[in-house]
Amino acid sequence: xxxxxxxxxxxxxxxxxxxxxxxxxxxxxxxxxxxxxxxxxxxxxxxxxxxxxxxxxxxxxxxxxxxxxxxxxxxxxxxxxxxxxxxxxxxxxxxxxxxxxxxxxxxxxxxxxxxxxxxxxxxxxxxxxxxx
Numbered sequence: 556x557x558x559x560x561x562x563x564x565x566x567x568x569x570x571x572x573x574x575x576x577x578x579x580x581x582x583x584x585x586x587x588x589x590x591x592x593x594x595x596x597x598x599x600x601x602x603x604x605x606x607x608x609x610x611x612x613x614x615x616x617x618x619x620x621x622x623x624x625x626x627x628x629x630x631x632x633x634x635x636x637x638x639x640x641x642x643x644x645x646x647x648x649x650x651x652x653x654x655x656x657x658x659x660x661x662x663x664x665x666x667x668x669x670x671x672x673x674x675x676x677x678x679x680x681x682x683x684x685x686x687x
Contacts, residue, residue, distance in 0.1 A: 563631040579608035585671040596672035642677040
């Protein structure tokens with residue numbers, strides 16, 4: 556059985572919604588080519604995985620501009636959802652498919668996200684990241 560952990564990424568702790576650096580750092584980690592079989596297990600929904608950090612940051616700025624909402628000191632910039640399987644429970648292709656299906660359900664097909672399946676350890680881990 557998979558374990559799942561949802562981690563909100565908050566403003567603060569060196570993170571800022573006005574630049575893509577905060578989101579970029581996390582995306583750089585989850586899209587690591589050595590962990591994802593040289594990009595084989597990177598999937599983007601409604602975004603280009605090569606520019607997702609800039610797209611997500613732009614989306615946040617557009618939302619703020621349209622709504623006039625001021626972000627608080629601990630507002631969530633994005634969510635990082637990690638799912639891990641026991642060794643041998645699933646193959647990487649299946650883990651990536653499960654990750655995509657879960658992300659589509661959680662976002663109600665209304666938000667862009669990326670799914671990255673790490674295959675560098677015995678327990679495949681799926682990482683999803685996207686704006687809220």
